Amino acid sequence: MESLVVPVLILLAVVAGVILAYRAARKRKAERGATQSLPAATPQELARAAAERLSEDEHRRLYALIAQGQAMAAVKLYYEITGEGLRASRDAVGALAAHPQPYRSPEPTQPPEEAEDEPQRFPYRYRAIASKGDVTREVSSNMLNDEIYGRIRTLARSGDTEAAVNALTRHSDISPKQAREFIELLDD
Structure with missing residues (x-):
């Protein structure tokens, strides 16, 4: 009976490994399917969206790091500023480096203009x-x-x-x- 213990343990280890590999493959496939269903942003769109999330000072500091060739420091700075994941921060910094974006101040919200069609009528003359x-x-x-x-x-x-x-x-x-x-x- 001692001679069967080792092969049974090996068999159980192999079955457990196959089950784990199968689950990991299904998970990867599901993740790939989820990301493929979303429309892929072009690098220019990604760079534009990333630049919009930065203040003027943050924009200047990030591009200073990119210009100095400090990509890791730029990714870390973007990660700290936005709170996005590391992969998203890496992609954003790469897009910003490949497609430089000028700083654009946020558009001020315009107060709604009075309707020019018809003036308001009051209950009195x-x-x-x-x-x-x-x-x-x-x-x-x-x-x-x-x-x-x-x-x-x-x-x-x-x-x-x-x-x-x-x-x-x-x-x-x-x-x-x-x-x-x-x-x-x-x-x-």
């Missing part, structure tokens, strides 16, 4: 009166309020007559000629 000497003009509209009229008055007083005329005609039902006559009375 606003009455604006301008007079100079014997001449008096009146504009009455439910698209005017103190704020809008204040902007029109400021435009007129600063000398931007056309902008004031356009704003007044947009926020009332008067003609450009009538608006121009009204604005002329505001010019002081």
Whole structure:
């Protein structure tokens, strides 16, 4: 019986090795399948995306390391900055070295502009009166309020007559000629 113990142990070791190898091969195949289903980014796209993740100082330091030929230090710096994996950091630094990217500051978010289509209508009619000497003009509209009229008055007083005329005609039902006559009375 002693003579069978050694061959049985060898057989068990071989079976365990085959099972482990089979599982590892399945795992590798599954990982390859998952990465192949994702669209592969070109090196230029990878470099652009990597550069966008860096601040101006980080960008400068990373390219200084690349220029000095310190690839490992550059990978380590990128890894520390972004927190991505080592392989992703290596790929990003390689793409940045192969396809240098200038630093681009983040685009400032633009506040939404007021809709130029239709001015807001208020539940009341606003009455604006301008007079100079014997001449008096009146504009009455439910698209005017103190704020809008204040902007029109400021435009007129600063000398931007056309902008004031356009704003007044947009926020009332008067003609450009009538608006121009009204604005002329505001010019002081």
